[in-house]
Amino acid sequence: MTAPLLVLATRNAHKVGELRAILTGPDGALPGLDPAAVVGADAYPQVPDVVEDGVTFAENALLKARALARATGLVAIADDSGLAVEVLGGAPGIFSARWAGRHGDDAANLDLLLAQLGDVPDSHRRAAFVCAAALVTPEGQELTREGRLPGTLLRERAGEGGFGYDPILVPDGETRSCAELTPAEKNAISHRGQAFRALAPDVVAALSGR
Template sequence: MAAQLLLASRNAKKLAELRRVVAAAGLGDLEVVGLDDVHEYPEEPETGATFEDNALIKARSGAAATGLPCLADDSGIAVDALNGMPGVLSARWSGRHGDDPANNELLLAQISDVPDERRGAAFVSACALVAPDGVETTVRGEWRGRILRAPRGDHGFGYDPLFVPDDEAAGGRSSSELAPEEKDALSHRGKALAQLVPALTELARG
């Protein structure tokens, strides 16, 4: 029977992303499940000052409630012209959690007068893996790029339509214009998850 790994998220796109990483790493013995696949439990509020703090809050809560190893991601965008904000407030920047169009619209308005050469930004992802025995692993991935003046693309979520990666492989396309596999290879979350493959391999071995 495959070992189970809980991803502390109800975001279908994050689940799909982690499942692709697990499959690409050849970890067929590891079944990734989300919060909708386990009994509901009280989720701790994300009150951390950093991405790492919030990822650990979610991962510890999930591992304690279910007895499964739990992986949690906290991610967002840090805009140079806004001194690193929205940062940990990215998902609720407009005041409503997870309202991507409103968040994107507010961000564009806040930097509308910033010239193109100063619209640098980085997507940041902190991933925390907490095993039932209490062993904790935290990793961080960053993805540099710049903010567009209008959304582009139909893939992805969050601020993806506004972000053009610096990577040559992206060819000037926004994160939202990249195919899922292309994004996995370049993105902040892909970089963070890649660092967890050795620990995930151990979990798959049971």
């Protein structure tokens, strides 16, 4: 059994799968890394969830990665991401996962946001997915990288794939929502893909010798 080398600070199975593919898939940022060496926080149920009380994506990502690196003794990477809507001044932003009040209720979050934007014309429905990826080592090294996927918001859901706000954002240069893209297509352009590919050389350096 492959020993874990890298722990992802999320218990979201969708996100673990997406990040593992971004990092270790055939076209991933770290194709030589055994996927089994990359585990999610659910592999360490004794580690409590972190209160995400930062005011930026980067601050929240660092909070999660620090806690997991300290508790497991492994290199930890975390991301904090969300949807920034121009006409809402960047909201829901860091509150994206709990925009409707309950954390992780994708359907309620989508319903609320679509209702809030109901009277907004197509020309003002610009938005972007934003991701801050953080790396923290047990020795205390810390750094963050950012990725952005700009696009336009639909008036109703389209597509069955992805999660979160994927069904309502059409990336620039596309005619399909993120939920209509294949996983490989999405990973190639996504905000998480950009952030974690930018972080990859730092992950390689942190894992060297372990």
